[in-house]
Amino acid sequence: MLKKLLYSAFLIFICTNQAIVAAETAIEIKEPWIRSAPPNVSVMAGYLQLSNHSHETVTLKSVSSKQFHSVEIHQTVHHNGMAHMKKVEPLILEGHQELKFEPGGYHLMLMDPHAPLKKGDSAHIKLIFSNGEELMVEAKVQDDSPDGTKMDHDDHHQHH
Numbered sequence: 001m002l003k004k005l006l007y008s009a010f011l012i013f014i015c016t017n018q019a020i021v022a023a024e025t026a027i028e029i030k031e032p033w034i035r036s037a038p039p040n041v042s043v044m045a046g047y048l049q050l051s052n053h054s055h056e057t058v059t060l061k062s063v064s065s066k067q068f069h070s071v072e073i074h075q076t077v078h079h080n081g082m083a084h085m086k087k088v089e090p091l092i093l094e095g096h097q098e099l100k101f102e103p104g105g106y107h108l109m110l111m112d113p114h115a116p117l118k119k120g121d122s123a124h125i126k127l128i129f130s131n132g133e134e135l136m137v138e139a140k141v142q143d144d145s146p147d148g149t150k151m152d153h154d155d156h157h158q159h160h
Contacts, residue, residue, distance in 0.1 A: 025053065026052060026053055026054035026056070026058065026129075026131055026133060027050065027051070027052055027053070027054075027058060027093075027127075027129055027131070027133050027135060028050075028051040028053060029048055029049070029050060029051075029127065029135055029137050030048065030049040030051070031047075031048060031049050031145070031146040032046065032047070032048040032125065032137040032138065032139035032140075033046070033047055033048070033139050033140055033141075033142055033145065033146055034046045034047075034110065034117065034123060034139045034140070034141045034142070035047070035103075035141075035142075035143075036118065036119040036141050036142060036143050039116035039118065040116075041113075042111065042112055042113075043109055043110065043111050043112075044068075044110040044113065044117065044141075045103070045107045045108065045109065045110070046071075046101070046107065046108030046109075046110050046123075046125065046139055047100075047101045047102055047103070047107055047108070047145065048101050048108070048137065048139070049098065049099070049100045049101065050093060050098065050099045050100075050101070051097075051098045051099075052093040052094065052095060052096060052097050052098075053096065054095055054096075054131070055095040055096070056095055056131065057092060057093065057094050057095060058092075058093045058129050058130055058131050058133075059090045059091065059092050059093070059129065059130040060073070060090065060091040060092075060093065060127060060128075060129055060130075061090070061128045061129060061130055062126075062127075062128045063108060063125060063126070063127050063128075064125070064126050065110060065123050065124060065125045065126065066114075066124065067110075067113060067114055067115070067117070067123040067124065068110045068111055068112060068113050068114065068123070069111055069112035069113075069114070070111045070112065071108055071109065071110055071111070071125065072087055072108070072109045072111070073087070073088040073089070073091050073106065073107075073108060073109075074086060074087055074088060074106070074107055074108075074109045075088050075105065075106050075107075076103075076104050076105055076106075076107070083104075085109075088106065091106075102145070108125070110123070110125075117141050118141060119141050119142060119143060120140070120141065120142075121140075121141045122138050122139060122140050122141065123138075123139050123141070124136055124137070124138055124139075125137050125138075125139055
């Protein structure tokens with residue numbers, strides 16, 4: 001009897017820990033980076049890839065960085081042949097959705113750096129999700145995307 005009780009407790013422990021691990025890893029962030037810019041700029045652009053590995057819809061509640069006064073999510077939208085930036089609130093990730101933040105699409109607006117960031121520097125960015133996950137990523141400042149794609153530095157037009 002004691003053997004069965006211990007075995008049951010062990011199974012409950014394993015199942016509970018697997019559920020905790022699964023909950024902790026519902027959101028995955030890949031390839032975070034920040035586009036390099038001249039030292040006197042007040043806004044920098046950040047990019048990454050978000051993946052929701054759960055079946056549940058998750059909302060990105062907030063994004064912040066101690067190295068910037070504020071961080072917002074923006075999306076490039078085209079209207080009458082002009083590209084404009086639109087603030088996105090809230091950002092919703094459906095179950096099993098992947099969303100790539102890239103030039104000409106979604107991006108992080110990193111505003112008013114507390115100190116200039118140059119190529120090779122890094123910034124820590126914290127993302128908080130509605131499922132309770134708080135993820136911290138290190139985004140390196142670089143000229144090109146992590147996959148080596150050359151970037152056009154003129155893709156930021158107007159912000160609204």
